[in-house]
Amino acid sequence: MTIGDEVAALKRERTLAAATELFYEKGYTNTTLDDVAERLGVTKPFIYKNFGSKHMLLAEICASGVQAAQAEIDAAIALGKGPGETLSVFVPRYVEAIITTRKAIAINIREEKNLLPADAVTLARLRHKFVASVEDVLRRGRDNGEIEVTDPRISAFAIVGAVSWLTFWYNPEGPLAATEVAERMSAVVLNLLETVQPDTLQIDA
Amino acid sequence: MTIGDEVAALKRERTLAAATELFYEKGYTNTTLDDVAERLGVTKPFIYKNFGSKHMLLAEICASGVQAAQAEIDAAIALGKGPGETLSVFVPRYVEAIITTRKAIAINIREEKNLLPADAVTLARLRHKFVASVEDVLRRGRDNGEIEVTDPRISAFAIVGAVSWLTFWYNPEGPLAATEVAERMSAVVLNLLETVQPDTLQIDA
Numbered sequence: 001m002t003i004g005d006e007v008a009a010l011k012r013e014r015t016l017a018a019a020t021e022l023f024y025e026k027g028y029t030n031t032t033l034d035d036v037a038e039r040l041g042v043t044k045p046f047i048y049k050n051f052g053s054k055h056m057l058l059a060e061i062c063a064s065g066v067q068a069a070q071a072e073i074d075a076a077i078a079l080g081k082g083p084g085e086t087l088s089v090f091v092p093r094y095v096e097a098i099i100t101t102r103k104a105i106a107i108n109i110r111e112e113k114n115l116l117p118a119d120a121v122t123l124a125r126l127r128h129k130f131v132a133s134v135e136d137v138l139r140r141g142r143d144n145g146e147i148e149v150t151d152p153r154i155s156a157f158a159i160v161g162a163v164s165w166l167t168f169w170y171n172p173e174g175p176l177a178a179t180e181v182a183e184r185m186s187a188v189v190l191n192l193l194e195t196v197q198p199d200t201l202q203i204d205a
Numbered sequence: 206m207t208i209g210d211e212v213a214a215l216k217r218e219r220t221l222a223a224a225t226e227l228f229y230e231k232g233y234t235n236t237t238l239d240d241v242a243e244r245l246g247v248t249k250p251f252i253y254k255n256f257g258s259k260h261m262l263l264a265e266i267c268a269s270g271v272q273a274a275q276a277e278i279d280a281a282i283a284l285g286k287g288p289g290e291t292l293s294v295f296v297p298r299y300v301e302a303i304i305t306t307r308k309a310i311a312i313n314i315r316e317e318k319n320l321l322p323a324d325a326v327t328l329a330r331l332r333h334k335f336v337a338s339v340e341d342v343l344r345r346g347r348d349n350g351e352i353e354v355t356d357p358r359i360s361a362f363a364i365v366g367a368v369s370w371l372t373f374w375y376n377p378e379g380p381l382a383a384t385e386v387a388e389r390m391s392a393v394v395l396n397l398l399e400t401v402q403p404d405t406l407q408i409d410a
Contacts, residue, residue: 027318029234109373110315113232131374154389157374158367158397165366168314169336184359192363192397 012050014040016064019057024103028058028111058111059119065105066126068097073133083141090137091189095163095182102167109167131156159189217255219245221269224262229308233263233316263316264324270310271331273302278338288346295342296394300368300387307372314372336361364394 001009018039022031033054037044051057076090098105112120135156141147149155163185170181206214223244227236238259242249256262281295303310317325340361346352354360368390375386 110317112315150392151389154386155393157370158390158393161367161370162363163366165362165369169362181359184356185363187355188360188363188397192393 008050011042011046015042015047015050016057016061020061020064020103020107023058023061023107023111028054028107028114033057055114055116055119058107059115059122061104062108062111062115062119062123063126065098065101065108066123066130068101069094070126070130070133072097073130073137077133077137082146083137083144084146086137087141087147088190090134091159091163092182092186095166095185095189096178098163098166099170099178099181102170105164105167131160134159155192158192162189162192213255216247216251220247220252220255221262221266225266225269225308225312228263228266228312228316233259233312233319238262260319260321260324263312264320264327266309267313267316267320267324267328268331270303270306270313271328271335273306274299275331275335275338277302278335278342282338282342287351288342288349289351291342292346292352293395295339296364296368297387297391300371300390300394301383303368303371304375304383304386307375310369310372336365339364360397363397367394367397 015036019031019036022035022039026035033044033047036057037047047057051060072093073090076086076093079086079089081089108123115123131153135152138147138149138152138155142149142152166181166185170178172178176184220241224236224241227240227244231240238249238252241262242252252262256265277298278295281291281298284291284294286294313328320328336358340357343352343354343357343360347354347357371386371390375383377383381389
């Protein structure tokens with residue numbers, strides 16, 4: 001990466017962050033690209049050059065939550081451990097990813113009608129792929145006896161829901177820090193799966 | 206109830222149903238009271254007489270999901286059973302209530318910025334009261350040893366999230382009927398709580 005590339009990446013990142021704040025606070029329709037440019041101290045042509053249009057900016061923001069979640073499950077799977085351990089690694093990281101991207105997720109839900117149809121289809125595919133990834137780990141865990149789960153699909157939706165709902169109640173000014181919420185929510189969610197401990201397996205065998 | 210009262214109640218119910226469909230499909234801002242009146246075959250003054258304003262109609266729709274959920278936990282508590290049984294009764298009914306009111310819940314989330322500030326405060330109180338009711342049952346279950354739960358508050362949020370997320374994925378045209386989804390999701394959610402069975406308690410004692 002050249003310095004020029006790094007600067008471009010930094011500018012994109014800052015633009016996304018500023019637009020996320022504005023869309024979250026004022027709504028997509030009430031926010032102009034001039035508002036975003038003003039908050040960043042850049043020009044509107046800069047934003048057009050980097051994102052093409054307000055619609056493309058929205059599509060990118062809406063995708064960021066599910067992309068962060070997918071990155072966490074991919075990373076956990078890439079460790080090459082069994083399904084039980086994969087989940088134990090994934091869930092706390094997933095909770096933190098949702099806390100970090102919660103404003104983008106809220107925008108995704110609120111502004112779905114403002115997405116271009118093609119962007120809405122792409123997003124639905126990303127969400128579907130993510131739930132399928134979680135479901136697949138659960139299914140493998142059920143098949144090799146590591147995870148006690150009757151319905152991997154509904155369980156995957158339950159996990160995604162329990163964690164994603166943080167978007168609507170997590171308060172960074174509340175009594176619990178993000179890492180504490182991540183720890184406690186992970187304990188609750190992993191409890192849902194009744195991961196069978198290896199030594200329990202030995203006793204049963 | 207006189208026939209007049211019954212007719213008025215029916216008309217209110219139909220108005221809410223028509224407005225829910227329109228706000229869900231077109232969004233609150235893009236829906237006029239004329240659209241609602243047209244779909245119902247009534248006059249706009251009829252709607253004003255029954256709901257006062259478009260804002261009041263929105264507030265009532267937004268409250269309907271959490272009110273249905275509160276009614277189910279209140280009904281389950283009113284049976285006067287222990288916390289474990291209270292939850293077993295509540296969860297499947299709660300899932301069905303969320304499936305029934307899912308469009309109103311989606312409207313609540315999407316249109317929060319269009320609520321009058323006083324209505325937003327009222328709704329936040331209703332949501333808070335509902336989560337506190339679930340938390341209270343979990344806490345009592347933990348205290349009397351019927352439910353194994355470490356953090357009743359985070360667990361209450363996990364249950365509410367797992368179930369409420371149905372709003373975004375449940376498809377009435379999908380392969381699973383509402384009662385089947387309710388049954389499977391209830392099994393997953395109740396599993397989360399590791400309800401201690403009475404006979405297990407006896408063995409331990």
